[in-house]
Amino acid sequence: MQDRTFNTALEIGRAEPELKHDVSYDLLLSTIDAFLANQNICYAIKEMSKNSAEEQREKCIDLFVACGDYKKVINGFGSICTSIKFYTIHENNLSRSASQFVLVYQKLNDNRFTAVKLCIYSSYKINNWLYFSSEELLKTRVYSTSKNYWTLNYSNSFIYTLSKAIENKHAEEEQFQDLCECCKRASNGIKSHLRRFLCDDSINMLINALNSQSSDCLNDNVELLSKNLRNTDGNKISDFLPKSIDLVRSILKPPGLVVGILGRDGSGKSTFVNEITKTLGGCFSNTITFKRHPKIFYKELIFKKGEDYHFSKPHLYKERGYMASFLKLNLLLVEFLVGYWLKVFPLKRKAFLILYDRYFIDVLADPLRYRIKGNKLFIKMIHYILPQPDIWIILDLSTEVLMQRKQELTFEMSEKLRQEYLNLQKILPNCMVVSNEKELQKTVDNATAHILYTMRRKLLNIS
Known part of the structure; x- marks a missing residue:
């Protein structure tokens, strides 16, 4: 465009x-x-x-x-x-x-x-x-x-709405009510139109579902309708070349969006993720959230050595040694790298909104959470190797407010951690710091505006 x-x-x-x-x-x-x-x-x-x-x-x-x-x-x-x-x-x-x-x-x-x-x-x-x-x-x-x-007209509207529901393998309530209304207004021509696409048994099942006002009956048989719809004697059209072009385009410029969300414990990331999903869900084909990592190979328990571990209080535990930290960092490298190409990228090609509640770079700001003792230069090197989210959002709030929400750390440790997260702006492109001290809706509105603005610039190829 x-x-x-x-x-x-x-x-x-x-x-x-x-x-x-x-x-x-x-x-x-x-x-x-x-x-x-x-x-x-x-x-x-x-x-x-x-x-x-x-x-x-x-x-x-x-x-x-x-x-x-x-x-x-x-x-x-x-x-x-x-x-x-x-x-x-x-x-x-x-x-x-x-x-x-x-x-x-x-x-x-x-x-x-x-x-x-x-x-x-x-x-x-x-x-x-x-x-x-x-x-x-x-x-x-x-x-x-x-x-x-x-x-x-009502007959074509009925057939079109039905085919969309069958294609999506589910009829939404609005679609079902629309089907009932169209069927009622165009009852004389509906069956003759349906015979072009479905067999008599499927037509009778469909009419019964509409007459009984039962969307469940329709959805329970949507697979059967889908099978019959595919076997229709319609006009087969070859789209090989256009589809190949679209495939290449979706690989080079995937239409989805990956957002990495960072912040201290207690900054409201989980609640923010839930709200931003509701707000932006309509802009994408679907949404998905990954917590910390894609969960391909990495199993956190392999580093716990059978000890009791409280996930809500990760900073209570000591750092691992250099060798264990080195192994864990490399495992995270493989986890995020393989996870991106096996899980994230295919969804991005399908126009998904993909949210990361923390990402690998979180290790640089808060290594104690991951019990990692290591060279920050090595962590940065891994960060630059990994595919990056399109947008970074750092949720920030004053340490005084944070301490009222969660008191796992001392004030001094929490304030130091805040500065570490804010310093990530220097190495993260397209990063936005959003204050989450006041109403959550204002935080979501500010982040939404930034995300939509970035998507618009991406569409227009403005750097």
Whole structure:
């Protein structure tokens, strides 16, 4: 995407952009409608029901356009969103005929961010099988006077929602209610449409589940539906070359994000991780958290020698000798290195948000926690060998406040440890120190703004 009008401050890298404007979800829909109408582009929109969308932090829109208009829409999408203060922080090519954009915006007087996932299709495919062509969907579209834009008709909306649920191996409650509503309004044509994709037994099971208002019945049989859906006599399309290009692109520039979170015991890392996951989850395909390390080879108990060990009080124990420390550091090197390529990188390619509650560099700031006695130069050398998180966040608070939360260390030791963590800024690129003394929500909001800002710069290739 060639959009570089995000913010003058962002262009020169001097300050973070101000995302908060008088914007709304309805403004995005009306702007998309106006843009497509001005370009004489035929389209149809499929979105979540308004009530569900208003209750959730994440909103979803699927936009269908003709094959000939697909590139035009993709190329112009960034500028029209930026013009109304919706900022693209992530984009992903789902296939040769589908792209996904993740947008964020803030309303006035609301510090929270709202994510909007918008998928643009010129055709809809599952595992290279063509299920809907844009021409087929747009030919029978209808205009919604209540929403002021073109939508899929009820039959196509039903089939499309069902295929999405089957593809995801689960029907969300909003999807199931949408299926029931579409089935009710287009009952005469539903079965004939379904025979194109499913056998009679699967159709009867599906209709019974809808009539009984049982989403559990549908989800219990989703594997069977998935198998039948794959065996349809649809049009097989080869996407080998585009998929190969997308594979290379995902390896060179994986769309996910790895965030390393550091801080002293009692700084609120675990609670912060839980909250940031809820806040940013809608911007990614999924989220996962690793505590300390990926857990590939390293088993902490091998260094305990059968002694009682209290994980909540790691600083009560003495350092190991130089040889044991050397072995442990090398084991951690292998653990983080292999763990990244076997666990972390595959998830990053799938657009996951990966959070590390501590990372290897934590050893440099707090070696006693790991009972390591060693040369700091050797620890730094290992740090530079290892793949690094995209963003570092150090949670900080005054020692006085920390001592009220946790009194494992003396005031002097805790203050010294605080300085060690703050000194990590000197060797960690893209590092942010966030105060966690006051309301947790403010801490999360500040960190979220920094993460979204970094994602935006990454998308625009701004160093």
